[in-house]
Amino acid sequence: MLYNAYELQRTMLSGAAAWASIGAEVLSNPALPVGYFGFGPVVASALDVFAHAATPRGKPTFDIQEVTVDESTWGVTESIVLHRPFGNLLRFEHEGLPENAPNLLIVAPMSGHYATLLRGTVARMVESSRVYVTDWADAKMVPVEAGSFDLDDYIDYLIGFLEHIGPGTHVLAVCQPSVPALAATAVMSADDHACRPATLTMMGGPIDTREAPTSVNDVAMQQPLAWFENNVIATVPLSYPGTGRRVYPGFLQLAGFLSMNLGSHLMSHWAMFKHLVAGDGESAAASKAFYDEYRSVCDLTAEFYLQTVEHVFQKHSLPKGEFVHRGKRIDLTAINDTALLAIEGEKDDISGIGQTRAALHLATGLPEARKKYYLAQDVGHYGIFNGSKWRNRIAPVLEEWIETHRTAPLGAHS
Numbered sequence: 001m002l003y004n005a006y007e008l009q010r011t012m013l014s015g016a017a018a019w020a021s022i023g024a025e026v027l028s029n030p031a032l033p034v035g036y037f038g039f040g041p042v043v044a045s046a047l048d049v050f051a052h053a054a055t056p057r058g059k060p061t062f063d064i065q066e067v068t069v070d071e072s073t074w075g076v077t078e079s080i081v082l083h084r085p086f087g088n089l090l091r092f093e094h095e096g097l098p099e100n101a102p103n104l105l106i107v108a109p110m111s112g113h114y115a116t117l118l119r120g121t122v123a124r125m126v127e128s129s130r131v132y133v134t135d136w137a138d139a140k141m142v143p144v145e146a147g148s149f150d151l152d153d154y155i156d157y158l159i160g161f162l163e164h165i166g167p168g169t170h171v172l173a174v175c176q177p178s179v180p181a182l183a184a185t186a187v188m189s190a191d192d193h194a195c196r197p198a199t200l201t202m203m204g205g206p207i208d209t210r211e212a213p214t215s216v217n218d219v220a221m222q223q224p225l226a227w228f229e230n231n232v233i234a235t236v237p238l239s240y241p242g243t244g245r246r247v248y249p250g251f252l253q254l255a256g257f258l259s260m261n262l263g264s265h266l267m268s269h270w271a272m273f274k275h276l277v278a279g280d281g282e283s284a285a286a287s288k289a290f291y292d293e294y295r296s297v298c299d300l301t302a303e304f305y306l307q308t309v310e311h312v313f314q315k316h317s318l319p320k321g322e323f324v325h326r327g328k329r330i331d332l333t334a335i336n337d338t339a340l341l342a343i344e345g346e347k348d349d350i351s352g353i354g355q356t357r358a359a360l361h362l363a364t365g366l367p368e369a370r371k372k373y374y375l376a377q378d379v380g381h382y383g384i385f386n387g388s389k390w391r392n393r394i395a396p397v398l399e400e401w402i403e404t405h406r407t408a409p410l411g412a413h414s
Contacts, residue, residue: 059138060116060296062092064123069096076126080135082164085146086153086301087136089161090115092126102402103169104129105161105197107177110136110154110304112253112297118174120386124395125172129402132165134158134177138250138298140242150303151180151311155325158184162195170402171197174385175351178205179312182359183323183330190334199405201341201398204351204384206312207359208319212352220313228309233302248305250297319358333365339405341372343394345379372401 064076074094082089093101104125108115115135125131134157139149158181162169173181181200188196209217234249236242310317317323323330340363342356353375360371374397376384383389 059114059298060119062090062116062119062122064092064119064126067094067096067123067127069127072096081132082161084157084160085137085142086139086149087134087157089164090133090135092122092131092133094126097128097130102129102406103132103165104402105132105165105169105171106134107158107171107173107181108134108136109174109176110300111176112248112250112300114138114296114298116296118385120390121172121174124391125398128399129170132161132169134161136298139245139247139301140236140240140249140299142242142245144242144244148303149301151307152326154180154304155184155187159188159193159195162188162197165195167194168198168406169195170199170201170405172201172203172398173205175204175381176206176308176312178202178207178356178359179308179318182207182332182335183318183325185338186330186332186334187325189336189338190331197338199339199341199402201343201401202356202359203343203394204345204348204381205342205356205359206351207356207362208316209313209352209355210316210319211354211358214349214352216350217313217352220309225306225310225314229302229306233306236299242299246302247299248302250299253297253300319362332359332362335363336365336367337370338366339370339372339401340366341374341398341401343374343376343384343397345376345381345384347378347380348384350381370405 062078064078066073066075068074074096076092076094079091080088081091106118106121106125108118115133118133122131122133142149154177158177162171162184171181171185182202182205185197185200187193206217209220213221232248232252233246234252236245236247311323312318315322318330318332321329321331340360342360344351344353344356346353357373360373363371374394376389376394379389379394384394
């Protein structure tokens, strides 16, 4: 019933948004005098903001057309190099990259948003690296016949992607995937796998949520696992390929994130409205672009979501040494040559300071020279991987770390 009720509401809002958009265009038409005086601009701006907020959104595109390196501009190519039911492996590169450019696998969050949330991350790193991205599928679009997808499968996918790319690959895990990426690295290290990462960078990841708990952690801890299963898990309706699949809907995840900072989101839309009234289309467009991406959400499989709540936020299985993959306990001390970089934002309100850094303390088998911690001053969660502070301050730290550890792990072979 939850999903069907949402679909009904979405359909109604879609019609209202269409009419609001038409009204805004009519009132903004330069051929009509009402758009120049009185309440014309105010009403048009209000309708525009409502239409933008209520319009349904599909999966965005990366749309990274070109990159400028050392004053030379190169066209960027995007391709699917490996297709899997629950996620494709994408590759981004340009002709200006040297033959020996490092391979970087960016592991996108599976947390309700599409991989395109990392558009700025990819655009910056493709300047110096051949970038691969995990393009996770929307669970409601995956037929039930494709099977289930849980934390074990997530780790298996990462290992498979690394095998496809080859030895010496560098990995960047943004937020939520820091946990399975660290687990996959430990599994591959224990097996002396030739394709284990040369470096693993974790940014704003919940490795140990007992450190500086945030409101996100508090929500996960306030209710037993059964509450989440009974209250936020829904069944995909008939209108989608994944009909019958049990999922954690993306619209619930979005509602949760919006409610965490409702005041700031309301102020952002108020500012958008004022920009439109004042005729500042450029500032309004910047806000619209952010919310176009932020409000584009997808569903997670129920089994993956519930296991994440249980093991990452409630039981703290990985830092306690109790995390299991395919029936075998994951031993983080097995990581002995993959260089680890932990990056945190000083103002991160999703992953508190110390949660990502915990990985460095847990990898006791790794020499200190192959560990690094970087705290980005005056940076929030999204600023870690997007925006000017990411491009100018954080990305150079990552590039230097990759360059320092360019070779494959010590025991790896090609």
